[in-house]
Amino acid sequence: MSVTAALRRSAEATGRLVGALRITVPALFGVAPLLLFLALLVVALPWLPDAVKPLRALANAERRRAGQVLGREIPEPYGREDAGLREARRIVRSPALWRDIAWMVAHGYTGLLMAVLAVGLWPAIPYSASMPLWWWAAPKGSVSAFVDLYTWPQALTLPLLQTAFDLALLLWLVPRLVRWQARLAEVLLRPTRRTSLTERVEELTETRAEALEAHGAELRRIERDLHDGTQAQLVAVALRLGLADRRFDTDPDAARALFLEARDGVEEALTQLRTVIRGVYPPILSDRGLAGAVRALAAGQHIPVEMDLDEAGRAPAAVEAAAYFVVAEALTNIAKHSGARTASVTVRREGARLLIRVRDDGKGGADAGRGSGLAGIRRRVAALDGTTRIDSPDGGGTTLEADLPCGS
Known part of the structure; x- marks a missing residue:
């Protein structure tokens, strides 16, 4: 390669490097803020779960308020908490954090404007309505109803039109602002479809x-x-x-x-x-059905058991077996631990759900975490995608409720 060719090649390379400064300089000035942001994120990452708690508390308060306005619950999208850095990384990756921040910004501005408008309309209406009575005593051009008032025809018509307009805003717009604000919260604060599916998969x-x-x-x-x-x-x-x-x-x-x-x-x-x-699988279920099997269980108890049983139709075999197990285990716990004098069993079919309720007037204090019986009931019901609720205050008896899906 000749010297001339080498110089030409170096000059071309130099020109390319100089031309790249239009990208290099902005990148250089952007390195410091980027590194600072990353450093703060890395350093503050362990404290991120505690840092977002006030934001989540604020968002949850808005979920409850908006839910009352809309008449439906807005569930939380946060899922189950992990520990340490794993929870911090999960928060950063979760869309719930960024949606909460977006709601906070949107709600902060729009909520303030809506509140100022709603509050300002109340004194504006009597102010406009009384304007024809005193406008003439004010300095010229200091009283306005859409435009400055200078004549009696203006004073007798424009304030009344302004009053009607303000009253229409108060009666029509303000209630809708409340609904719009609640719907904004629902859109931004409810779980995304992906989050709901993820939680559902984890639960299942x-x-x-x-x-x-x-x-x-x-x-x-x-x-x-x-x-x-x-x-x-x-x-x-x-x-x-x-x-x-x-x-x-x-x-x-x-x-x-x-x-x-x-x-x-x-x-x-x-x-x-x-x-x-x-x-x-209890053979009595095949012979007598769930209602007959529950009656047989109640008949074997040493205390009176009041029954409210639904005789309409049969549920799937797995559901009936789980329901029988729930009642049998609950009555066994009553006999062994409650000291109750009476008990009651309710089995009702409501649509595609089978509802079971077992109550007693015993000493209460039942805890699923301390015994295998109640924990076994939870597992058996959860296996069929059902839910269990136990209410057992000390001295107030125990109520066990199970909700099982039984749709065909």
Whole structure:
């Protein structure tokens, strides 16, 4: 390569570098603010969950207020909280934070203007209506109704028109401003479709995991009952029959006694087997339906149980089995722990939902976190996408409510 060609190539490269300054200089001046922003974000990231709490509290207050205006609840979009930096990163990635900020800015400006307009209309109406009585005493050009008043015809017509206009704004516009403000809050503060779907997937994942765990525990219980109970009993029956066979010719009386013991053992094994089967799907549900099965449960209690049962139609088998389990476990808890004198069971079909309510007048204080029975009820109901509510104040009895979907 010649010297001339090398110089030409260097000059071209220099020109390109100089021409790039139109991008380099703005980028250079923008580095400091960008680095400062990133540094503050990185440094303040651990405190971000605490920093957004006032904003969330403000947004939640607006959700409640707007919900009262609209007549429908505006759910929170925040989801479940994690711990530490993971929660901070989740907040930054979540659209809820940025939507809350957008609402705060929009609501701050529009809300102030709406409030000033609404408050100002109230004194403006009597002011305009009384203007014909005193306008003449004011300095010329100091009184206005759309335009400055200089003549009696203006004073007798324009203030009345202004009064009518202000009254129309007060009566027509101000109520709608409240609705518009509430709808603005609903649009910006409600969960996005993606957030709702994500929360729904998380909820279903958790309930399905609990259902699998409950199913696994049920299988282990059945296996344990069959192995330790029914199987052991049948082995004992086989041994007795073997001994009876050996003694049949030499000692018939002893053989007969062994046969009778074996027969008792077979009956006991059948009883245990029925108990195991009843835990899988109570046969009484097939024979009598849910209402009949609940009556049978109530009849076996040592305290009076008042019943309000819906006889209309059958729910799916899985729903009836879960409802039976809820009532059976609740009545068992009442008998063991509540000290109640009376109880009541309500099973009602409302549309595509099956509602179950079990109440007692016992000592209360039931806590799903302290016992496996109530926790098992929650898992069984949640596995079918249902909900459970327990109200048990100390000394005030216990009310357990379960809501199960039973649509076809």
